[in-house]
Amino acid sequence: MAFAERVIRLKQEGAYEVLARAQELERDGREIIHLEIGEPDFATAPHISMAGVKAIVEGRTRYNPSAGIHELRAALADDAGRRRGMTVLPDQVVVGPGAKPLLFFPMLALVEPGDEVLCPDPGFPTYEAVIRLAGGVPVSVPLVEENDFSFDLDAFHRLITRRTKVVLLNSPSNPTGGVMPREDLERIAEVAIERGLWVISDEIYSRIAYDGRQVPSIAAFPGMQERTVIVDGFSKTYAMTGWRLGYGILPETLAARVQLLLTHSVGCTAHMTQYAGLEAVHGPQEWVEGMVAIYQRRRDRLVAGLNAIPGIRCKTPQGAFYAFPNVSALNRPVSDLASQILEEAGVALLPGTAFGPAGEGYLRISYANSLERIEQGLTRLEAFFRRLK
Numbered sequence: 329m330a331f332a333e334r335v336i337r338l339k340q341e342g343a344y345e346v347l348a349r350a351q352e353l354e355r356d357g358r359e360i361i362h363l364e365i366g367e368p369d370f371a372t373a374p375h376i377s378m379a380g381v382k383a384i385v386e387g388r389t390r391y392n393p394s395a396g397i398h399e400l401r402a403a404l405a406d407d408a409g410r411r412r413g414m415t416v417l418p419d420q421v422v423v424g425p426g427a428k429p430l431l432f433f434p435m436l437a438l439v440e441p442g443d444e445v446l447c448p449d450p451g452f453p454t455y456e457a458v459i460r461l462a463g464g465v466p467v468s469v470p471l472v473e474e475n476d477f478s479f480d481l482d483a484f485h486r487l488i489t490r491r492t493k494v495v496l497l498n499s500p501s502n503p504t505g506g507v508m509p510r511e512d513l514e515r516i517a518e519v520a521i522e523r524g525l526w527v528i529s530d531e532i533y534s535r536i537a538y539d540g541r542q543v544p545s546i547a548a549f550p551g552m553q554e555r556t557v558i559v560d561g562f563s564k565t566y567a568m569t570g571w572r573l574g575y576g577i578l579p580e581t582l583a584a585r586v587q588l589l590l591t592h593s594v595g596c597t598a599h600m601t602q603y604a605g606l607e608a609v610h611g612p613q614e615w616v617e618g619m620v621a622i623y624q625r626r627r628d629r630l631v632a633g634l635n636a637i638p639g640i641r642c643k644t645p646q647g648a649f650y651a652f653p654n655v656s657a658l659n660r661p662v663s664d665l666a667s668q669i670l671e672e673a674g675v676a677l678l679p680g681t682a683f684g685p686a687g688e689g690y691l692r693i694s695y696a697n698s699l700e701r702i703e704q705g706l707t708r709l710e711a712f713f714r715r716l717k
Contacts (some may be wrong), residue, residue, distance in 0.1 A: 334461055340502030341453050341674040342682025361705040363693045364676040366502060368567040373615050376566060379607030392599050394591040396423025397523040400602045403609045404575055412545040414553060419580050425597045427561035427574030428533050432458045433589040434557045437582060438526050439464040443493035452502050459628055470686045473643060474672035477506030481515055489704040494526045499543060500533040503683045504652040505645025507537060510544045517549040528557045535616060537625045537647040554579050565616060566608045571607045623649050626695040627701055635704035637713050647697045656689030666691060673712040675705050
């Protein structure tokens with residue numbers, strides 16, 4: 329069959345490919361340490377789950393407004409705005425079934441065929457997919473390890489052309505765990521205002537930051553709210569991956585266009601899911617803080633263990649729940665290395681190249697797993713690298 333060019337070029341996410349192979353090995357009786365998937369290993373908090381159950385029992389299983397129920401949009405406007413130090417109106421909030429539609433639909437609304445979109449490399453694979461589906465041209469901006477994996481700002485300035493339309497940011501970052509510092513965001517904001525660029529800021533990990541660090545949002549900078557799309561959701565912060573609940577904060581005129589795209593694609597987000605989200609926002613937040621504290625302990629143990637293995641060096645992630653160790657000293661293609669680690673050591677992790685060419689020389693390791701399993705994974709990795717050397 330002859331398929332449209334826009335789908336022929338789509339590629340699978342590397343994490344799902346590795347997971348599929350790991351599960352094959354498990355069916356053959358192998359014990360696999362799963363450090364590949366970016367999914368919290370915590371259960372959704374009971375008070376959130378019960379709010380969803382209660383909504384079903386009360387018959388909240390109907391169609392609802394495409395942009396989301398008003399109560400949730402108002403709650404998110406207040407909560408998300410307060411956390412970022414900005415004023416957000418409910419009409420600026422659009423709720424979707426997961427955060428990905430809020431990446432895809434603003435891109436469809438803003439990008440004409442041939443427009444260029446600057447995006448991080450390494451970066452979440454969906455970024456390139458949604459840019460190309462919108463007819464845009466992805467332009468990779470390298471992330472610099474020496475700058476805690478923030479943008480190479482010299483490259484950023486060089487790569488801007490008259491075709492540049494959008495800058496896509498992700499902080500904290502998947503896959504690096506880096507947080508973009510305020511001064512870097514200020515320079516990007518200056519360019520965006522001067523050149524009339526849009527910014528799409530993926531802030532899905534903004535609540536998962538360590539050592540008391542606050543994650544700045546470029547939308548809160550003067551002159552930026554009217555040209556920025558914030559993408560956020562409930563999957564990471566509230567361990568609600570399967571509930572499929574995300575949202576965007578956009579200028580009202582763009583929010584109206586994105587709402588139309590939701591209307592003609594998914595219709596609306598599940599009714600009961602939104603009431604669970606409402607409870608997540610209004611309910612106690614201490615368990616979120618407790619979850620982040622556990623992630624930090626895991627991070628510290630994983631990074632210390634990786635840095636103790638000859639041939640590996642690993643920066644300490646500032647946010648999210650990924651380590652991005654540098655294994656370039658081994659002089660091996662990381663795709664081959666990650667596959668060998670899975671097959672021989674039984675540890676599932678991802679090659680940095682699953683996130684773009686600049687990921688060569690790196691591995692991505694998720695610490696969204698128990699401290700016990702992380703310890704087991706480190707033991708296996710240490711033995712593997714000793715044999716390799």
